[in-house]
Amino acid sequence: MNSKNDSLLEKLRALEAVFLQKLPGKCEEIIAALNDFAAHPDNKDALIVLHRHLHTMAGSAGTFGFSELGLQARAFESRIKPWLANPGWTTEEVQGLATELRHYFTHAVDGLKQAPDHESELMAELTPAEDALNETRLIYLVDEDEAQQEAITFQLEHFGYEVKRIPHLKDLALAIATRRPDVIVIELSFPEGKNAGVDEIKRIEQLQRLRIPTIFVSKNSSFESRLLAVRAKGDGYFTKPVDVVALTERIDTISQRDQSNGYRVLIIDDDVVTAKFYGAILRDAGMNVRLLNDPTQVLAVMTDFRPELLLLDVYMPVCSGVELSRLIRQDNSYVDVPIVFLSSEADVNKQLDAVKAGADDFITKPVPPEYLVSSLATRAERYRSLRALIMRDGLTGLLNHTAIKEQLEAEVLQAHRNGAPLALAMIDLDNFKKINDSYGHATGDQVLRTLARILRQRLRRTDIVGRYGGEEFAVIFPDTTASTARRVLDQVRLAFSKVSQHSEEVEFSVTFSAGVADMEKATDPDQLFDVADTAMYVSKQEGRNRITLA
Numbered sequence: 001m002n003s004k005n006d007s008l009l010e011k012l013r014a015l016e017a018v019f020l021q022k023l024p025g026k027c028e029e030i031i032a033a034l035n036d037f038a039a040h041p042d043n044k045d046a047l048i049v050l051h052r053h054l055h056t057m058a059g060s061a062g063t064f065g066f067s068e069l070g071l072q073a074r075a076f077e078s079r080i081k082p083w084l085a086n087p088g089w090t091t092e093e094v095q096g097l098a099t100e101l102r103h104y105f106t107h108a109v110d111g112l113k114q115a116p117d118h119e120s121e122l123m124a125e126l127t128p129a130e131d132a133l134n135e136t137r138l139i140y141l142v143d144e145d146e147a148q149q150e151a152i153t154f155q156l157e158h159f160g161y162e163v164k165r166i167p168h169l170k171d172l173a174l175a176i177a178t179r180r181p182d183v184i185v186i187e188l189s190f191p192e193g194k195n196a197g198v199d200e201i202k203r204i205e206q207l208q209r210l211r212i213p214t215i216f217v218s219k220n221s222s223f224e225s226r227l228l229a230v231r232a233k234g235d236g237y238f239t240k241p242v243d244v245v246a247l248t249e250r251i252d253t254i255s256q257r258d259q260s261n262g263y264r265v266l267i268i269d270d271d272v273v274t275a276k277f278y279g280a281i282l283r284d285a286g287m288n289v290r291l292l293n294d295p296t297q298v299l300a301v302m303t304d305f306r307p308e309l310l311l312l313d314v315y316m317p318v319c320s321g322v323e324l325s326r327l328i329r330q331d332n333s334y335v336d337v338p339i340v341f342l343s344s345e346a347d348v349n350k351q352l353d354a355v356k357a358g359a360d361d362f363i364t365k366p367v368p369p370e371y372l373v374s375s376l377a378t379r380a381e382r383y384r385s386l387r388a389l390i391m392r393d394g395l396t397g398l399l400n401h402t403a404i405k406e407q408l409e410a411e412v413l414q415a416h417r418n419g420a421p422l423a424l425a426m427i428d429l430d431n432f433k434k435i436n437d438s439y440g441h442a443t444g445d446q447v448l449r450t451l452a453r454i455l456r457q458r459l460r461r462t463d464i465v466g467r468y469g470g471e472e473f474a475v476i477f478p479d480t481t482a483s484t485a486r487r488v489l490d491q492v493r494l495a496f497s498k499v500s501q502h503s504e505e506v507e508f509s510v511t512f513s514a515g516v517a518d519m520e521k522a523t524d525p526d527q528l529f530d531v532a533d534t535a536m537y538v539s540k541q542e543g544r545n546r547i548t549l550a
């Protein structure tokens, strides 16, 4: 088992220890709830509390490996459940249940009291997972051809990649063993042999038992060479001189594929330890997890965290999971976010109630981690792709016109609420018609994609980038004044102007003009667009390739 899994195991063990430590208290809670109900058998609220405690125990005990305890709790739960719907229990029935339940849980407490205290260990261990999306991606460039290396390195570094050049094939294996790259770009042919690049990749894969996404480059465009690359499981094949923009696009796709999870999952459960347990499993699978124990905070957390999936408990003290999903679905922005119930509820009718309230799935606790991860990942992925189809521009992958306008409205509201600054930039490519006319529409499209990528890579993850129209882009900078936004965007302008675009054998560069405004100039979203757009036209009039502050 690798160290990543070891650390998950440690976290889960620590959580088990905390659960174990809290278990006697939970059993005592059940006994107290039972005593309360036995003393007031007409009090339905006391029965509800007892049911909730038993239900939580049924789910959590199984999760932490106390299956016997979980089964017993479920058996007791099933006995009192009919009483919830039909309050016709007799005193004898209550007394009978009380005796058995007290007996069972008192013994359970006695057996559990010796449990060690691991709480501090848990707190130290359970730090939120790092956001892997922010890491710089490392590319190994393995080629003797210095001119090619220079051109590719220059461009990739502009797109925010870290590039390490390896001119000699013999040095590749050691470099990989020392630091594993995200993608390898490698020449097919070396002095060692015509296809030595392919052979070395295969050898390293066998030796080190790891497969790193690999793109082959070669002067040779023959079918045989391409087939060799396919057989070495190559993820791409480019002929020299390499179209660096297209190569970068391929690298982007490959590295995005590798980080395709990172799904934002919000777990709402009043049982803190169980929530942390499942949270640790999902984090380990690369998901970005937020835990919420107080359901009344749900809307605020959703606005802030924008979950791509909600994992809900059915029974919570303030409101039920079913009520909570109805409440969430009342808001138009959340009609489509997947809601999955994770509960020990085995009653199919109750599960159907949840589905009617807008739930997408019902998973019964305890659940094997792989099943949980794969079923949540499938739903989150589907949600993500549907959202992308609705909100994204097909050519650039950026937010489309409608989506960026909606985002600006939301961000302006938020800025008003927080009294925070907010800047908007409008960006327009310079002389773009000429590019289309000279090199063709396909090359024009490639330029649009290049700018989109550079904006995404160079700006913060919190900045919101959209394609506003044909060759016009908009960027929302939350928590930022216009002058700061301008400074940041100016670096993007410079980097973009240095990117060499390709059209067949011709190389050229493109620039853009922009206008930046903040809420000092306009407080209404439409006005803000107008003011920034006017500033952009000033940049055009003053000679292009510049940024004007409104």
Ligand SMILES: Nc1nc2c(ncn2[C@@H]2O[C@H](COP(=O)(O)OP(=O)(O)OP(=O)(O)O)[C@@H](O)[C@H]2O)c(=O)[nH]1
Pocket (backbone or CB within 6 Å): 395, 428, 429, 430, 431, 432, 433, 434, 436, 440, 441, 442, 443, 444, 445, 448, 469, 470, 471, 540, 544
């Ligand atoms: N390739 C391509 N071109 C597009 C797309 N959308 C709009 N355009 C073109 O973008 C060009 C915009 O040209 P103009 O508005 O005249 O401006 P410009 O040539 O960029 O000149 P300035 O803005 O004054 O610097 C037009 O030729 C449009 O056809 C697209 O999706 N792909």
